[in-house]
Amino acid sequence: MLELRQIRHRYRHQSLLDDVSLSVTPGQTVALLGASGSGKSTLLRIAAGLETPDAGQVHWDGADITRLPPERRHFALMFQDFALFPHLDLRDNVAFGLVEQGIRRAEARAQAEALLSRFGLGGRARERTTHLSGGEQQRVALARALITRPRALLLDEPFSALDAELRTQLQREFSTRIREAGMAAVLVTHDEAEARAMAERGWRLEGGRLRALW
Ligand SMILES: Nc1ncnc2c1ncn2[C@@H]1O[C@H](COP(=O)(O)OP(=O)(O)OP(=O)(O)O)[C@@H](O)[C@H]1O
Numbered sequence: 033m034l035e036l037r038q039i040r041h042r043y044r045h046q047s048l049l050d051d052v053s054l055s056v057t058p059g060q061t062v063a064l065l066g067a068s069g070s071g072k073s074t075l076l077r078i079a080a081g082l083e084t085p086d087a088g089q090v091h092w093d094g095a096d097i098t099r100l101p102p103e104r105r106h107f108a109l110m111f112q113d114f115a116l117f118p119h120l121d122l123r124d125n126v127a128f129g130l131v132e133q134g135i136r137r138a139e140a141r142a143q144a145e146a147l148l149s150r151f152g153l154g155g156r157a158r159e160r161t162t163h164l165s166g167g168e169q170q171r172v173a174l175a176r177a178l179i180t181r182p183r184a185l186l187l188d189e190p191f192s193a194l195d196a197e198l199r200t201q202l203q204r205e206f207s208t209r210i211r212e213a214g215m216a217a218v219l220v221t222h223d224e225a226e227a228r229a230m231a232e233r234g235w236r237l238e239g240g241r242l243r244a245l246w
């Protein structure tokens with residue numbers, strides 16, 4: 033279980049997060065809503081280990097991992113701006129995490145191609161990501177986040193650049209994988225309907241605190 037315990041964080045003398053606690057069980061998705069600038073991405077970065085909170089802890093299965101480096105958490109963070117590798121093709125972008133884990137490149141590439149096919153990009157595996165539209169880049173980023181079967185999945189507005197049909201399709205794909213793989217998932221979105229469709233619980237981040245919505 034992923035737990036954020038009494039997280040406090042300031043940015044340039046401004047309190048951004050003020051006593052935020054949240055827990056997510058394996059296979060569960062929770063949603064975070066909130067105005068732009070309210071600190072949603074910051075909270076995900078703290079959960080992922082890319083930032084250290086001023087106070088409070090991040091726990092996994094009861095162990096304090098607040099100071100554990102990101103690569104040792106086995107979490108996947110899908111960034112709001114995708115952060116794909118421009119010098120690699122789609123296949124190697126998606127295969128990256130598997131290769132890092134020591135899986136042979138040929139096997140990693142085969143798995144990446146299979147996942148890209150499920151995301152409607154099978155025919156484009158050898159192209160550079162710089163040639164893709166925003167929605168296509170988003171699908172590559174989603175595949176890259178899912179392929180290593182992380183124990184926690186932190187999604188920062190993952191479906192925002194997609195058209196309605198693809199959005200619904202990928203929401204379903206994600207919900208199924210989250211449940212099947214038993215991942216603890218945190219979904220940041222501005223779309224309350226999407227949040228309600230995917231998440232068992234939802235909170236709004238407001239004034240540095242979480243307010244339960246459902
Ligand atoms: N490195 C940083 N660490 C923490 N906060 C930052 C950093 N850089 C900028 N900020 C500020 O912290 C505030 C919260 O930013 P954050 O990205 O967490 O908001 P957000 O809720 O994700 O917003 P959005 O919905 O627009 O993505 C903003 O005012 C932002 O300018």
Ligand SMILES: [Mg+2]
Pocket residue numbers: 072073074112188
């Ligand atoms: Mg954000």
